[in-house]
Amino acid sequence: MSVKLEIAQEILLNLVTVMPRERVPLQECWRRILGETVTSDMDFPPFDRSPLDGYALIADEVAAATPENPVILRQIDYIPAGENPHTAVRAGTACRIMTGAPLPPAATGVIRLEDTVLQGNSVAILAGKGADKNICFRGEEIFAGEEVVAQGTVINAGVMGMLAVLGKSRPYVFCKPRVALIATGSEIVPVDFPLVPGKIRNSNSYMLSAQVADAGGQTVLLGNASDNVDEIAHLLETASDCDVFVTTGGASVGDYDLIGEVYKKLGITLLFDRVSIKPGMPVLAGTRDGKLYLGLSGNPAAAAISFEQLVRPVLMKMAGRKVWWRPRIKAILASPFKKATGAKRFVWARCWQTANDILVEPSRGQGNGMLKSAMGANSIIVIPENSPPLPVGTEVEVVLLADA
Numbered sequence: 001m002s003v004k005l006e007i008a009q010e011i012l013l014n015l016v017t018v019m020p021r022e023r024v025p026l027q028e029c030w031r032r033i034l035g036e037t038v039t040s041d042m043d044f045p046p047f048d049r050s051p052l053d054g055y056a057l058i059a060d061e062v063a064a065a066t067p068e069n070p071v072i073l074r075q076i077d078y079i080p081a082g083e084n085p086h087t088a089v090r091a092g093t094a095c096r097i098m099t100g101a102p103l104p105p106a107a108t109g110v111i112r113l114e115d116t117v118l119q120g121n122s123v124a125i126l127a128g129k130g131a132d133k134n135i136c137f138r139g140e141e142i143f144a145g146e147e148v149v150a151q152g153t154v155i156n157a158g159v160m161g162m163l164a165v166l167g168k169s170r171p172y173v174f175c176k177p178r179v180a181l182i183a184t185g186s187e188i189v190p191v192d193f194p195l196v197p198g199k200i201r202n203s204n205s206y207m208l209s210a211q212v213a214d215a216g217g218q219t220v221l222l223g224n225a226s227d228n229v230d231e232i233a234h235l236l237e238t239a240s241d242c243d244v245f246v247t248t249g250g251a252s253v254g255d256y257d258l259i260g261e262v263y264k265k266l267g268i269t270l271l272f273d274r275v276s277i278k279p280g281m282p283v284l285a286g287t288r289d290g291k292l293y294l295g296l297s298g299n300p301a302a303a304a305i306s307f308e309q310l311v312r313p314v315l316m317k318m319a320g321r322k323v324w325w326r327p328r329i330k331a332i333l334a335s336p337f338k339k340a341t342g343a344k345r346f347v348w349a350r351c352w353q354t355a356n357d358i359l360v361e362p363s364r365g366q367g368n369g370m371l372k373s374a375m376g377a378n379s380i381i382v383i384p385e386n387s388p389p390l391p392v393g394t395e396v397e398v399v400l401l402a403d404a
């Protein structure tokens with residue numbers, strides 16, 4: 001049963017649920033998805049503090065100070081960061097203070113060190129304007145009771161720091177969906193095996209393992225199986241702790257395209273067996289006991305596009321993400337796309353910004369069995385179904401890939 005891409009995506013997304021949660025040491029949380037909403041139990045900063053090395057004082061007293069008419073104050077305290085000062089500033093006095101130290105009681109401003117001269121036990125203030133602006137106030141960034149980081153947030157460097165501010169040493173994160181990868185095909189050998197005539201190395205499992213990781217999943221490499229129903233079925237049954245099972249190869253109509261038979265043998269209910277996209281038309285999807293089984297094409301570029309369009313959103317949902325889709329923009333073709341398109345087509349591309357436009361160029365070598373075009377791509381052009389060849393200057397829709 002062949003289905004439209006949007007229908008296939010809906011079927012798969014409706015089938016999966018968000019993974020359970022686990023607690024993980026904060027230092028291991030980068031790129032994990034936060035499994036709880038974190039509320040602050042304190043103000044931050046927790047006290048009024050100085051953003052400068054200088055003198056804490058009463059701002060009004062020094063507002064008119066200039067180098068010609070300095071205001072002289074008596075130094076009454078010395079406050080390094082980490083102290084909790086008790087001596088209040090009074091008229092005619094100042095406290096030496098370090099960046100990050102709490103303001104002493106009654107201080108209403110800070111003058112930076114460069115605008116002062118020490119004279120024995122006193123300090124001359126040479127420029128006094130704006131002293132009241134030099135305070136970081138308690139709670140100015142976060143207030144007690146504030147929801148600071150929402151469940152489903154991707155933990156980037158900023159979030160890592162914020163979770164530390166809030167004392168979350170072992171936050172809840174969503175467990176990563178475990179994705180079993182199997183390469184099928186009697187011509188496929190492991191990467192470290194000698195190549196003999198007729199054989200090729202298993203590149204799909206490595207390409208897909210990177211795509212799995214990028215979508216927030218954890219790969220379990222189950223190796224490869226030859227074109228034999230029992231062998232493939234056996235390998236699929238060796239990873240009962242996985243949530244999603246992805247095979248490549250054997251998804252089309254050839255004599256050795258066996259994935260459909262494997263599903264039958266294992267009692268996996270078939271959801272669809274073709275999706276109207278190019279490349280990546282042959283895709284089987286099945287389910288058994290709440291687990292998802294996907295049979296992608298053996299052709300590397302086709303497997304990559306099917307994964308991108310069908311498996312990635314599913315893993316993003318399972319991994320606890322709130323947004324499952326990549327950003328899309330409009331761009332102008334800088335070189336033509338010469339093929340007419342029947343089914344919706346995805347074309348590896350590079351896009352770049354010029355003074356007036358975003359331009360995009362299809363990568364060379366778009367063959368379904370080829371990988372070079374995917375290697376240098378920072379984007380994918382989406383060509384609608386039933387499109388004629390597209391000349392230079394056509395506006396096209398472009399999916400932006402990260403990290404490229």
Ligand SMILES: Nc1nc2c(c(=O)[nH]1)N[C@H]1C(S)=C(S)[C@@H](COP(=O)(O)OP(=O)(O)OC[C@H]3O[C@@H](n4cnc5c(N)ncnc54)[C@H](O)[C@@H]3O)O[C@H]1N2
Nearest residue numbers: 183185201202203204249250251252257296297298299302
């Ligand atoms: N008569 C028809 N033939 C084909 C059709 C069709 O509609 N009618 N569709 C073509 C399209 S489109 C595709 S895509 C492929 C899909 O074939 P399969 O999914 O059955 O994949 P295989 O035949 O097993 O392999 C295709 C190709 O990819 C190489 N391959 C396989 N596994 C790996 C791997 N792990 N690493 C690297 N390369 C791999 C394999 O050697 C083949 O060259 O079918 C067309 N045929």
Ligand code: MOO
Nearest residue numbers: 279280281302368
């Ligand atoms: O559908 Mo095939 O997947 O064109 O490459």
